Amino acid sequence: MNTRPPILIALANQAIAATLAFGLAWIVGQTGISVPLPVIVAGQGAIAAALGPRFGLAPWWVPVQLVLPAALAAAMLLALPSWLYLAVFALLLLVFWNAGGERIPLYLTNYHTWKTLAELLPETNGGNFIDVGSGLGGTLIFLADRRPDMQFDGIESAPLPFLITKLRLVGSPANVRYGNFWRVDFSPYQVVYCFLSPAPMAALYEKAEAEMRPGSIFVSNSFAVPGVPADEVIRIDDARETELFVWRM
Numbered sequence: 001m002n003t004r005p006p007i008l009i010a011l012a013n014q015a016i017a018a019t020l021a022f023g024l025a026w027i028v029g030q031t032g033i034s035v036p037l038p039v040i041v042a043g044q045g046a047i048a049a050a051l052g053p054r055f056g057l058a059p060w061w062v063p064v065q066l067v068l069p070a071a072l073a074a075a076m077l078l079a080l081p082s083w084l085y086l087a088v089f090a091l092l093l094l095v096f097w098n099a100g101g102e103r104i105p106l107y108l109t110n111y112h113t114w115k116t117l118a119e120l121l122p123e124t125n126g127g128n129f130i131d132v133g134s135g136l137g138g139t140l141i142f143l144a145d146r147r148p149d150m151q152f153d154g155i156e157s158a159p160l161p162f163l164i165t166k167l168r169l170v171g172s173p174a175n176v177r178y179g180n181f182w183r184v185d186f187s188p189y190q191v192v193y194c195f196l197s198p199a200p201m202a203a204l205y206e207k208a209e210a211e212m213r214p215g216s217i218f219v220s221n222s223f224a225v226p227g228v229p230a231d232e233v234i235r236i237d238d239a240r241e242t243e244l245f246v247w248r249m
Helices: 006-029 037-055 062-079 082-095 096-101 111-120 138-146 159-168 201-211
Strands: 128-132 151-156 175-176 189-194 219-223 234-235 244-249
Touching: 006 037, 006 062, 082 159, 111 138, 111 219, 111 244, 128 138, 138 151, 151 159, 159 175, 201 219
Parallel strands: 128 151, 128 189, 151 175, 189 219
Antiparallel strands: 219 244, 234 244
């Protein structure tokens, strides 16, 4: 797996795509045919989208690579104020804080999956659940409402999603912490749930296996652990055909 930050790979990918697109336009121009700038920009996006997966970018980067050149060109043509670029960048950084270094974008668990997670909770009263990378807190709110006898915790390191969750949990027994989930001790939890990306799964499973107690379960939304078959795979009846991978410790 490529260990370079995805944002650097994406920028390098765009540079290569721009070189190819403008280079091809120049070659065509030598024949007397002028290639319109919108066509060149669209070509750059298409080339970047095609090359991205070959350079190790996750699938969610493909549409970003496709539209980025056109978005930048439109912004330049509209002569938008410089502070707006900084504001948009800051907002994206606060939301997708983990996408660059940890290779973990923001994924949100849907309602159908919440209901299935509720069925996986311990039948006995009490117990602790943690959502590793809790996003906007929807999972915590839903489960805490369904199971008031349990403690529901979240850990989130992207600043804006953490702040939104903190505000949403006002008055709720659920709790969210700001920080790095690698530093969280999993031993108090009967259920550890995550919806991250393929990148951390092998190391995260090793952590769960080392720290979680016998009888507890580790649940991953959509992403399997390489080389470790799940004890159970639950297929959710939703639009994206979600799968929950369940390992029993």
